[in-house]
Amino acid sequence: MYQEERLIDIVHYLEAHRRISVDELCERFNISRDTARRDLVKLEDRNAIVRTRGGAILPSSHSEVLDxxxxxxxxxxxxxxxxxxxxxxxxxxxxxxxxxxxxxxxxxxxxxxxxxxxxxxxxxxxxxxxxxxxxxxxxxxxxxxxxxxxxxxxxxxxxxxxxxxxxxxxxxxxxxxxxxxxxxxxxxxxxxxxxxxxxxxxxxxxxxxxxxxxxxxxxxxxxxxxxxxxxxxxxxxxxxxxxxxxxxxxxxxxxxxxxx
The missing domain is CATH 3.40.50.1360 (Rossmann fold)
Structure with missing residues (x-):
């Protein structure tokens, strides 16, 4: 799997499950921990995720509460x-x-x-x-x-x-x-x-x-x-x-x- 395909899959997984750990990334995509971290860095640079200790979550989104x-x-x-x-x-x-x-x-x-x-x-x-x-x-x-x-x-x-x-x-x-x-x-x-x-x-x-x-x-x-x-x-x-x-x-x- 190419990296871009993997990044899309990571975001889709987060949309469904809210968070993912480095270990889950390695197991799910059969990649090394270094590769998993590089993927998370790239997604963070795009503001698509927030990196946490040991993994990532989706950034908070707050819709405006209208009057x-x-x-x-x-x-x-x-x-x-x-x-x-x-x-x-x-x-x-x-x-x-x-x-x-x-x-x-x-x-x-x-x-x-x-x-x-x-x-x-x-x-x-x-x-x-x-x-x-x-x-x-x-x-x-x-x-x-x-x-x-x-x-x-x-x-x-x-x-x-x-x-x-x-x-x-x-x-x-x-x-x-x-x-x-x-x-x-x-x-x-x-x-x-x-x-x-x-x-x-x-x-x-x-x-x-x-x-x-x-x-x-x-x-x-x-x-x-x-x-x-x-x-x-x-x-x-x-x-x-x-x-x-x-x-x-x-x-x-x-x-x-x-x-x-």
Whole structure:
């Protein structure tokens, strides 16, 4: 195999597995350690990898977190499918917590015809739900994050601790082996408390969030009961969910597939 072909294969491997060691390079491509190191140096020079002690990882990539109005314009068909499927799990009389994400907003829009009690720190979710006559809304008061339209701070967290609900619906920027992550710490602290107050924790994450790690970790995978996404994650991530006893629901699979 020519070096350029090998370099392409190394990057493809990293895209699937996130990291590779020099020993794995030697075994996978039947090359010497010196050759493996030269390959990594060349890839690092191209900014394709970050060299680590004993191997390499992909460089971090952080997509810009748009303000809420701009995120609304990018609510995809996949997010709407996830939100609709999440809403189908809600039963008459349920008590719920909704966070601030646009995927959870799609769930709020799909809540029709049921008598529910909903707690949220999102002024946008509250506005949507206010048009639904059978839903009782508790809007948590606190400091307003104007750009993204959510309330946060100690008053929100203290108020949350007075409630116990059936289900919480949580959105993320990243869902990976590093847990549930988000760009804003103040939002993450509220999400963490929301999860602690619910019998069932349901994470809504389209496929672009899987394998991503953002700035602030607010929970671990073991804290989640169910993940709803639009495409099946790779086998490694499915095994990771299974290890932590997290159920998986994929909207483009028919029938819906849960862990046995």
């Amino acid at each position: 809420y109005t701009n995120r609304l314009q990018t609510v995809s068909k996949e997010k709407k499918q996830i939100g609709t499927r999440a809403a189908s799990l809600i039963q008459e009389g349920d008590t719920l917590i909704l966070d601030t994400s646009t995927t959870v907003q799609a769930c709020a829009k799909a809540m029709d015809g049921l008598h529910l009690k909903v707690i949220t720190n999102s002024i946008h979710q509250a506005e949507i739900l206010s048009e639904k006559p059978h839903i009782d809304i508790q809007l948590l008061g606190g400091r307003l994050q104007k750009e993204h339209g959510f309330l946060y701070g100690t008053s929100v967290i203290d108020r949350l601790r007075n409630f116990h609900v059936d289900k919480v619906f949580i959105g993320v920027v990243g869902l990976s082996a590093n847990g549930l992550t988000i760009a804003h710490e103040e939002d993450g602290m509220v999400k963490r408390t929301m999860m602690q107050q619910a019998e069932q924790v349901i994470v809504l994450a389209d496929h672009t969030k899987i394998g991503v790690t953002e700035f602030f970790q607010f929970a671990e995978l073991k804290d989640v009961d169910l993940v709803i996404t639009d495409h099946p994650p790779d086998q490694d991530f499915q095994q990771l969910l299974e290890k932590h006893q997290v159920d998986l629901l994929v909207t483009d699979e028919d029938p819906i597939d849960y862990w046995s």
